[in-house]
Amino acid sequence: MRNPDRDGRPVVGGGLVVGVGVRASATGAELLELVRRTLADAGLPADDVRALATLTGKGGHPAVRATAAALGVPVVEYPAGALAAVRVPNPSGTVGAAVGTLSVAEAAALAATDGGELLAPKRKTASATAAVARTPHHRNAGEHP
Numbered sequence: 001m002r003n004p005d006r007d008g009r010p011v012v013g014g015g016l017v018v019g020v021g022v023r024a025s026a027t028g029a030e031l032l033e034l035v036r037r038t039l040a041d042a043g044l045p046a047d048d049v050r051a052l053a054t055l056t057g058k059g060g061h062p063a064v065r066a067t068a069a070a071l072g073v074p075v076v077e078y079p080a081g082a083l084a085a086v087r088v089p090n091p092s093g094t095v096g097a098a099v100g101t102l103s104v105a106e107a108a109a110l111a112a113t114d115g116g117e118l119l120a121p122k123r124k125t126a127s128a129t130a131a132v133a134r135t136p137h138h139r140n141a142g143e144h145p
Helices: 028-041 062-071 080-084 093-099 105-113
Strands: 016-022 049-055 075-078 117-124 128-134
Touching: 016 028, 016 062, 016 105, 028 062, 028 117, 028 128, 049 062, 049 105, 062 075, 075 105, 080 105, 105 117, 105 128
Parallel strands: 016 049, 049 075
Antiparallel strands: 016 128, 117 128
8 A cells, every 4th residue: 555645545556446335244255255246346366455434433344354364455435525536437325225325345445546547447246346546556467667
């Protein structure tokens, strides 16, 4: 991870960040499969994932912890207000009403990459959501700066 951004939030450097959102009922197997499928369908190598990013308080969810452990990456969390400030292509009023931001997965991935590019928009299962962003310093998937 790089130094925090100007607002003190953690920023992940040099790779991919998977933003995730989970309901209480999400399982580790469900989230890990969603993350792997999202990466594979976008042609992105799991080895390039540098972190999972999510809403503050969700980093301790067993599914998030299990997925981070399986990928060997840390989890970074962002408060709802920080995520609400991130422009996303697929906002959700339902998510907004539930957690105070119109996006968790896409917004968290973009927040963690500090101006990065959304490579895989949100994908959902019954209890989980995932999206992938690339840091602006990581030119091509699989190419390390």
